[in-house]
Amino acid sequence: MSALDLMHRRVDLVGTVSALTARALKLTQAVSGAEMDILRLELAIDRDPANGQLVQELHNQEERTAAIREEQADCAEDIAAAEREVAALDALIAATKGE
Structure with a gap:
């Protein structure tokens, strides 16, 4: 594989x-939102502990x-x-520079 091919592969x-990092950030945002929903549900359950619907929503969340x-x-x-x-790949590119 030529140095140019290696560079294309690296790009x-x-x-x-980069795409995976963007996905990771979106997942972090999703977890944050989900945690806020959990807190909201826990507070609602504290106010109305007999509400089975809220308890089920909490478990689902x-x-x-x-x-x-x-x-x-x-x-x-x-x-x-x-x-x-x-x-x-960087190691391979560095090795081809030495040739």
């Missing part, structure tokens, strides 16, 4: 890291929040893997 990978957190963890792993690929 593609950096784009992937907690499940959604847990799912988003799992997505965050998966996204963080994907970012780390892509960054390792970029680092490996």
Whole structure:
């Protein structure tokens, strides 16, 4: 693979890291919103503890929040893997400069 091909591959990978980072930020925002909903529901339950509907909504929101957190963890792993690929590619590019 030529140095130019390696550079094109690196640009593609950096784009992937950028897209994954944007997704991670969106997931962070989603978790923040979900946590606010959980707090709102907890406060509502404190005011009306016998309201089964609120309790069910709270459990549903907690499940959604847990799912988003799992997505965050998966996204963080994907970012780390892509960054390792970029680092490996950088090593290859540096090696081709020495040839």
